Amino acid sequence: MTPAAGGKVLVVGDVMTDIIVKPEGPLNRGSDRRAAIRSRPGGSGANQAVWLGAMGADVRFLARVGAADVASLRTYFEGFGIEPLLVGDPALPSGVLVTIVDPDGERSFLTDRGANLELAVDDLPETLLDGVGIVVVSGYSFFAPGPRAAVQSLFAMARSRGIPVAVDPASVGFLQEVGVGNFLDWTEGASLLFANDAEALALSGYNECAAQMAMLGQRYERVVIKRGALGAATGNRAGIALSLPAPQVEVLDSTGAGDAFAAGFIATRLRGGDERACLEAGILAGSEAVKAIGGQPAAKPRGD
Template sequence: MTSPAYDVVAIGNAIVDVIARVSDEFLEAEGLPSGSMRLIDADRAVELYGKMGPGQEVSGGAAANTLAGMTMLGSRTAFVGQVADDQLGAIYRHDLTSLGVKFDVPAREGEPPTGRCLILVAPDGERTMNTFLGASHYLPADAIDEDLIRSAGVLFLEGYMWDPPEPRAAMRRAIAVAREAGVKVALATCADFCVHMHRGDFRALIDEKLIDILFVNEEEAGILEQSDADAALETLAKDVPLVVMTRGPKGAVAVRGDERASVAAEPVDQVKDTTGAGDLFAAGFLHGHAQCKGLAECLRLGAICAGEVISHYGARPEADLKALAASKL
């Protein structure tokens, strides 16, 4: 069998993260529960940006963060997402491609501008995310390069992208191409509000046997199955060939048929920012999966990558992940 040209091709939001430290009092004054994630409009994005003080701008987006980590580990990756023809769009493309991720979807002309996520980091490291989707909201179905999808080992779908109608249509087209070509389909549900909003659709994808790998955290799993997390893992494992459930500081567990493995969270000196923890966990796990590693080693790689990203601000790794993984495995 011919090896895939890309270990993972991902579809996701192309968003620039703006990260700033804030006090608990700031969050309370703005009516933002610590750890929450919400979509905001352009006016609120401008207002909140003006209040949040100095910030660090880093290219982000859940699926793109995962690909960045995978590429740093040595995987071959490609990204499908939408930026605008503006300064942030150019910066975003440069940041991603400079890591070695293929990203050649043409920029979108006119409004809205490239998306951005305003990430407010509390003193305990918990992050509150306020996302203006911008141009990423308008990824068209014709942006799907069918040959690119066929060339992948895994098609990775970002749950945040399921809400807007155009990206949803693009993802459905990609799923159809992947299934016909025998490419595995992975879905990350991404956030509790995504599952609340799209539980029916996500469950339909699972029931129709369109999802081969599912990434959830405990809360998302419980919402999806309308049960507690442990029971949800059991029912999901009956319907999805491979389920990976992260458990925050308690680590993670994966189930594939009768095979089950778990891992403890990677110890870090100080949790500075949990932004990107789930994204980088998926990066490590999928890299191991692409290398045909066992479940336990895939989970360990995920924990190592997540541990690195929560030890500093921002959702992209700062350490040499390949060297870090080699030193710990």
């Protein structure tokens, strides 16, 4: 089932503070290295919600954050026209991610998920689905037992109401930690899978895009593989249905590029765009995202 035109997007996923570190050269173990260090709002779920909001989609975003941050984060998300449903955790702080950016734009992560780890079934009542046209869940929600039970319950409710579900695997490291087979079983039947090259390789066991598509298409209705500088492809168990190139751009920071891609694809689909229009929009959004530091666009001006 592909996303229908119209309706809200319900995004469920992490909220993080991204500490982005761009060293001038290789790290000097036991000594100093000059670096540009910036703090930015992040988290895969939050990134997707903000990109969708910036693109004019009608977005409802649910996440668990440190109780002290609820008010400020609510204001932040509302600035993008998002309906934020933030659950304040009384014990754990909001998550923090340290991103180390290589000179070629590739990233390595150190992750403290904080309050995100306490997302619970009670945080996701069925009323969240009222008026929703598609549910988007970050793979990070599957990497710990509590959040996994919560989003699996939400999946079941969405399917019973005929609402499409999209999943982004999010992290090869965590996929390998929980087991690729487990992740495939937990998410099987999702309407859309957004995977990058590395995630598609890990999930399918195949190096070639066509083989990845055919294998993953046995688990998911529609598969979208984000191929970085090579563009992106979409298809199903029959293989690649459409593959498009990406424009050549200077990569400053690839953080959030995949989230921007997914947002562009979904926002276009909800406006009634066909497969080519959706893929073109995703590629354009991802290409724009790598030109700036951080995983989210600049805040929308008040009144937009």
